[in-house]
């Protein structure tokens with residue numbers, strides 16, 4: 001479905017992390033689900049910001065932690081950005097309309113996806129974000 005090489009890499013700054021997400025845009029197709037895992041502050045939201053800027057013609061991607069799901073429509077692909085961090089149960093995610101988002105033909109990006117891995121479809125692309133000792137971040141595909 002997609003070559004994940006462009007999604008991976010090393011970023012020395014927040015801006016570089018945004019560029020890495022931007023570079024991933026060429027690799028994604030309609031209906032793809034991208035599951036992001038990694039510790040607090042590992043760069044997941046910055047990566048997503050770059051991806052959305054490239055795909056959905058929107059520059060304003062803030063953390064969805066406060067609104068639970070952000071929708072970016074009108075670009076080459078619609079992007080639906082979830083963050084499971086503050087959600088308590090898989091049932092809560094389902095109540096947000098999870099199944100409809102999966103069927104919407106856009107792109108789903110999910111921060112803290114490993115909190116409810118059972119919700120992610122088998123074809124999901126899993127990316128792990130790691131904070132390196134020198135404070136740079138790396139992104140690698142793990143599934």
Ligand SMILES: Nc1ncnc2c1ncn2[C@@H]1O[C@H](COP(=O)(O)OP(=O)(O)OP(=O)(O)O)[C@@H](O)[C@H]1O
Nearest residue numbers: 011012013014017040041042043044045046136137
């Ligand atoms: N590659 C990087 N190098 C250095 N700092 C970075 C890098 N990427 C992001 N940051 C910084 O790390 C902080 C957290 O970034 P971001 O919000 O993208 O992380 P996150 O993984 O989404 O965190 P959370 O788990 O809280 O959602 C920000 O202050 C950002 O500037």
Ligand SMILES: [Mg+2]
Nearest residue numbers: 044045063111
């Ligand atoms: Mg985040």
